[in-house]
Amino acid sequence: MARIFEYFVVCGIGPEIRTLDGNRGYHGSGVMYLPSLLDQYPPSNHTLYPPPPPQLPTCVLPAGVEFYGSGFDSNDPSTFPRSYPIVLTEGDGSKIYVSCIAFRDPVCEDIAEAYRIPANSYADKCICLVSRSPSFGILRDALEEIFVLCFSSSGSSKPLWDVIAYSVSNVPLPTPGKDRVLFAIENSLLSVEVPPKEGLPHADISFQPLLQCLDVDNVIQLFTAVLLERRILLRSNMYSLLTLVSEAICHLIYPFRWQHVYIPLLFFSGVDYIDAPTPYMMGLHSGVDTYGLTMDGVVIVDLEHNRITTTEEIPPIPEPEYSLLRGEIMKLLYPNVVGIDQMKATQGNVSDQYPRGGNRPWGQEHDLQIRFTFLKFFASILSGYRNFIENTATQVFNSQAFLKKRSRSTNQPLDPMISQFLDSQGFLDYLERGLGSDENNYNLLDKLQDAIGRGQNPLSVLPSLMAEAEIITISDPGVGISGAKYCYDRFPANVRTEEQEEKRKQILAAASGVLEYSGRHTPSSLSVLAGNDSKAESLSPRERAAERERMVLDIKVKLQGLWVRLVNLGQTDDPLSSFEYGTILALIESDAEGIGGSGFVECIREHIHSGLNCQLSEEQFIAVKELLKTAISRATSRNDMATVRDALEVSAEMYKKDMNNVSDYVQRHLRSLSIWEELRFWEGYFDCLLDRYSSKSTNYATLVTTQLIVVATHMAGLGLHDTDAWYMIETIAGKNNIGYKHIIKLRGYLSHVRHMFVGYWGIHSVKLQSATTLGLPSPRAQDASDDAQQPAEASGIGRSWVQSMFTRDTSIRAKSFSRVGKWTSDNSTLDSSENGTPRKQDLSAAGQKKLQTSIRTLRGHNGAVTALHCVTKREVWDLVGDREDAGFFISGSTDCTVKIWDPSLRGAELRATLKGHTRTVRAISSDRGKVVSGSDDHSILVWDKQTTQLLEELKGHNAQVSYVRMLSGERVLTAAHDGTVKMWDVRTDTCVATVGRCSGAVLCMEYDDSTGVLAAAGRDAVANIWDVRAGRQMHKLMGHTKWIRSIRMVGDTVITGSDDWTARIWSVSRGQCDAVLACHAGPILCVEYSSSDKGIITGSSDGLLRFWENDDGKLIF
Incomplete structure (x- = not known):
């Protein structure tokens, strides 16, 4: 029989002390340290359960471990023990429920002695009960009894770890709806039972904290955001509140499940996870600073101040469901106000359907009513959904037909909230779970819709609790037999093995x-x-x-x-x-x-x-x-x-x-070490090489030249800029008087060293010019430090999707504008000081004037701008000449609209607004007469540019559209997150062919209409090359290790930028990687080719733009 407790775990400071920053050793009491797993039962060598998750210590002590000079003080609330639950999610989506008690405990003597920690020091420690059952109440009660028993003045009748071992090993998980298990920890009697499977899922929490922290409107807004799978961040100064609210909202969306990242209590050092681009639900202590993080689109829920903020609009729940839902919640929370006009005696069975809470304290009945209220909401808004389940090869549910049917029945237009919900992974998962599975037997949504259709009491779908639960008693025969008492002044350690x-x-x-x-x-x-050893003296x-x-x-x-x-x-x-x-x-x-x-x-x-x-x-x-x-x-x-x-x-x-x-x-x-920038080091290294390899039979000038090549080779391997490297080489050569002929010879050898540099680092810019135009320091290679490129290599914490995401170095951000300006200005000059360090010249008036510009703000969108397309002269060219709309630009937004702007009309730039999409617009393109747009609603819409009328809707993609491109001959090329690339004929409104398929979502694409070569890449980290006209795939370019965000094709060359912090240059004809561009300290989000400068531009989440070219200004292709 399964056990209700899987593990008892103790976390805190172990023998290997390390700060949150990764520094080893003890660094004082004002520093936070990484927690370790100290003890566990069952021991690590057992095979009954999978081992505890490796991130458990970090999660149960989210702020880390701190050292203190004193322990518990009854007059100081900050020293009191804290009890809180957390929830961990494994890779398969299953949850692990943990009850925690954190407290101050004396530091072990051997650790204090080894690390020179002051005597009588205390440190944070956390004891935990781990379970697969969401029985929060019994987990907390049992853990608190163990804690109280440990520090009780009367002591325990058995060693504490024996008490723990018996409870963990012998308390079974009750049979749902049938059993009730009684067990005791020392002299305290505890009980646990699980509700029947036929009812609502087991939720051993109170929903009152959610409704006390947020008003009714904010509860509904949070519920909507979760339902539409937004990025949600809960903030509170109480750990328990973050977990309870997260769990409550997950239960309110029953029968649907949250399908994305779920971290109700995020450890403090993982704050960068908030920048994740995918949906998530996280809880973060309000004391953690999020300054500098990209919070665009994140729904921030402040539980302390009843406030929800977001930069993206959350579509409201449509009527009449919104009013009904809000009214039911108000009726539950404020029955004496909402029902003040109602009769005390009601007719028929109205009182049975709508029980009144009166002034009774909040209890389990209220929890059941609030959950059932939201279930009735789903029964209403999804009325008749089963008639639109198709389960075909192309789709599981006919969303468009369902929306049209609802629109006719409510006499309202298609609602964006329901449309987005039907496209969510939660709804798709619900359909897939119900098809051909036993879960349909317990589907309360279907039962509730049937009961309402037959005019029955909605509460009749819940199972009755008439039968008495069978009592199962678990007794510990070893309690009180020996008569001994075990008292502790600290939480004891378990017996360790010899190993x-x-x-x-x-x-x-x-x-x-x-x-x-x-x-x-x-x-x-x-x-x-x-x-002071006397023997040594x-x-x-x-x-x-x-x-x-x-x-x-x-x-x-x-x-x-x-x-x-x-x-x-x-x-x-x-x-x-x-x-x-x-x-x-x-x-x-x-x-x-x-x-x-x-x-x-x-x-x-x-x-x-x-x-x-x-x-x-x-x-x-x-x-x-x-x-x-x-x-x-x-x-x-x-x-x-x-x-x-x-x-x-x-x-x-x-x-x-x-x-x-x-x-x-x-x-x-x-490369990040500063010693390589110092001329004195290279002079000393050169002298060392001369001493090591000097020979009387060797020509001195030849010996110097040879060793300078060795020095230059190491400089290239480190990635020193050519300007700096050649200055130091030339300085050393001049001091050794080798003559101009050998210096010329040395320059010839440097081309070979340069080839090594490119093969080692990729193409690298050697221009050090424009930063001084802005009065800023010259950008140097050390800006892209290796520490920033690999921020967590030496850490074993959080090596999941969220681990490697983003670097938050304020010094890098402070210098980012200087790097962006590195290649944009032509009027900067550099001078060199005696040590070769470039220094700034005074700005001329002309140079300052060149930087002056004017900015106009164009307003019209009601949400974030997500797509932008500039209408070029080539795009609108015809036999008569350039069309007047050259210079227009077209934008798309989260407000589901497409807008055409004419910048020549100051004050009236907005020319037209195109409406038709129901979700965020992601891609736009146009030609002489048409505008085409792709959206998260899976559709591609074609508009007449002059009349702004909707011409066609191209349907065929099964996921968000990420790319659209107008081609000659009234053709459109599109790509989507379903992994397909499709060619459409606008004249016939049909898909001509699926020209390419990828194993993951397509995020970027390029097409050369003159050659018919198509390049597409995305989440599978592979760049695929197709010959569209021949109907065959040419190459799969593999080398990146994470998502490819951007791709550009120039002739026979493809350039890709990836989340693995590198860009790569590929040969289309050979299908090989020619160079790796690796100097950014974050994911590369965009790559571009500058035809005028003959260089590659890369942009990254580290805030930098980098310009890459060869010494002679030509790209190495």
């Missing part, structure tokens, strides 16, 4: 050893090996030197062993969370003399020289990269250039392979 204890000791020993070594070996006491200088050599050798031997184990980890092991990685990183970070950093680099060099494979797995690559960056940073702070030089060289040997089998070296990911 767990050994691993804990190793982690703490590594942390303690590193801190001890760092504290004893400071630059001011290098000659004293043991601080009695050693002679020679003995101390020998002791130090033995210590250094011991550290290097340990590093060698750790390195070997790190590169030999199995495929299922995560190097970033391994003991080896943590120990190496701790040795590097805490070593004041640099023994850890230099020793680690030496380990890699020996690995390379021994002939072992330098290819790393993805996880090993990230681990080595992070360790090398830390070692270089520490060495730079100590002015240990030898270690920096060695790290630079080994980074050029260690690599991984991407999906295209292209080598990606660690060196490319070290």
